[in-house]
Amino acid sequence: MKDQILKAIYAxxxxxxxxxKVSCRKGCSTCCTQNVTTxxxxxxxxxxxxxxxxMDKWFAEKLQENRPQHxxxxxxxxxxxxxxxxxxxxxxxxxxxxxxxxxEANICLIYPARPFSCRMMIxxxxxxxxxxxxxxxxxxxxxxxxxxxxxxxxxxxxxxNMLDILPALCDITEHIAIAQHLNTTIMMQARMQTLTAKPLxxxxxxxxxxxxVSPLLNTIFNxxxxxxxxxxxLNGR
Numbered sequence: 477m478k479d480q481i482l483k484a485i486y487a488x489x490x491x492x493x494x495x496x497k498v499s500c501r502k503g504c505s506t507c508c509t510q511n512v513t514t515x516x517x518x519x520x521x522x523x524x525x526x527x528x529x530x531m532d533k534w535f536a537e538k539l540q541e542n543r544p545q546h547x548x549x550x551x552x553x554x555x556x557x558x559x560x561x562x563x564x565x566x567x568x569x570x571x572x573x574x575x576x577x578x579x580e581a582n583i584c585l586i587y588p589a590r591p592f593s594c595r596m597m598i599x600x601x602x603x604x605x606x607x608x609x610x611x612x613x614x615x616x617x618x619x620x621x622x623x624x625x626x627x628x629x630x631x632x633x634x635x636x637n638m639l640d641i642l643p644a645l646c647d648i649t650e651h652i653a654i655a656q657h658l659n660t661t662i663m664m665q666a667r668m669q670t671l672t673a674k675p676l677x678x679x680x681x682x683x684x685x686x687x688x689v690s691p692l693l694n695t696i697f698n699x700x701x702x703x704x705x706x707x708x709x710l711n712g713r
Contacts, residue, residue, distance in 0.1 A: 478517055478629055480701045481709060485629075486595060488699060489622050492692045496615060498598045505582040506604055507597045510574045511546055512638040515630030515673050518591040519641040523651050525589035535578075536646075536657030542577040543662070544637040547669055551635045552620070553627050557677035573605060577639070591638065592626045614688040617681035621689055625696065628676040628710055635673035640666040676710075 514522075526535045549566060550558070558565040578586045584594075596619035599609035611619075627635060634641050643666040646655040655663065681689045697707035 477702060477709070479521065481629060481706055482517055482521070482626065484699055484701055484706065485622065485626060485696055486592065488696050489592075489595065489619075489692070492618070492695070493598070493615070496598060497600050499600060499602045500598055503582045504602070505575065505579055505584070507599070507609055508576040508579055508582075508584060508594070510542060510544060510576055510637075510639060512576065512591060512593045513548060513552075513636060514591040514593060514638045514641050515627060515635050516633035516641060516645060517630040518626070519634070519638070519645050522586055522589045522591070522638075522642060523645060523654060525586060527651070527653050531585070532653045533657050536654050538577040539639065539643050540659060540662055542574075542639055544639045544669070545574070547637050547640065548671070551627055551671050551674050552623050553674040553677055554671075556624060556680050557674070559680055560678050592623060593638075596623065614685050617685040618689045618692050621679050621681060621693060622696070624676050624679065625693075625710070627673045630673045631675045633673055634667075634670040636670040640669045642666075644670055 526532060555565055576584070578584060584590060597609065598611060598615070600612075601607070601610045603609045634644055643658060643663045645651060646658055646663050647667075679689070679693075697705065697710075699706050701709070
């Protein structure tokens with residue numbers, strides 16, 4: 477059920493952002509670094525894709541060769557809660573710009589299963605190591621809000637750097653084909669480095685941004701999956 481909801485959210489956001497001005501093209505991978513955050517739910521989708529496409533050994537080798545140098549200090553919803561409560565927060569400075577290990581010739585080999593953190597990344601101008609991605613405040617507010625919903629969907633499970641989440645999940649029997657190529661110490665250390673996905677405390681967008689963001693959120697909340705509105709499922713009803 478959660479998988480279906482997540483895929484519905486992906487599709488709705490893709491439709492909503494389809495008319496946005498972007499310079500991103502296939503082979504453009506400046507934003508594809510090792511700083512991707514994800515939920516366990518999204519990680520499961522990646523691992524199933526890897527097994528389905530017979531990339532188990534290759535994938536395990538990439539996980540072992542590339543351990544995260546940057547890990548967020550709090551999840552997106554933890555950060556939002558702190559902001560809403562007026563507390564000073566440190567989300568953690570991103571210092572590692574090393575390329576994502578799942579790239580080959582600047583092409584993402586897990587693209588169909590990529591998490592939302594990747595799906596939301598766009599730039600209105602061609603970016604580089606010296607020129608960060610350029611997006612409007614409204615787009616950033618909307619994508620952040622959807623990130624919060626995705627985390628809420630995966631609450632109480634792993635949340636963190638994708639390169640920790642993926643090996644942490646490999647101790648599940650379903651993923652033994654990948655785990656058998658992984659050092660068990662790496663899996664154990666990865667679990668210790670993860671955070672926990674938290675429920676949605678509220679959104680951070682401004683009253684002006686609400687005009688852009690609310691229609692998107694309403695579409696998500698009112699979409700039915702297996703006969704139930706997504707909002708009801710998110711609220712445990």
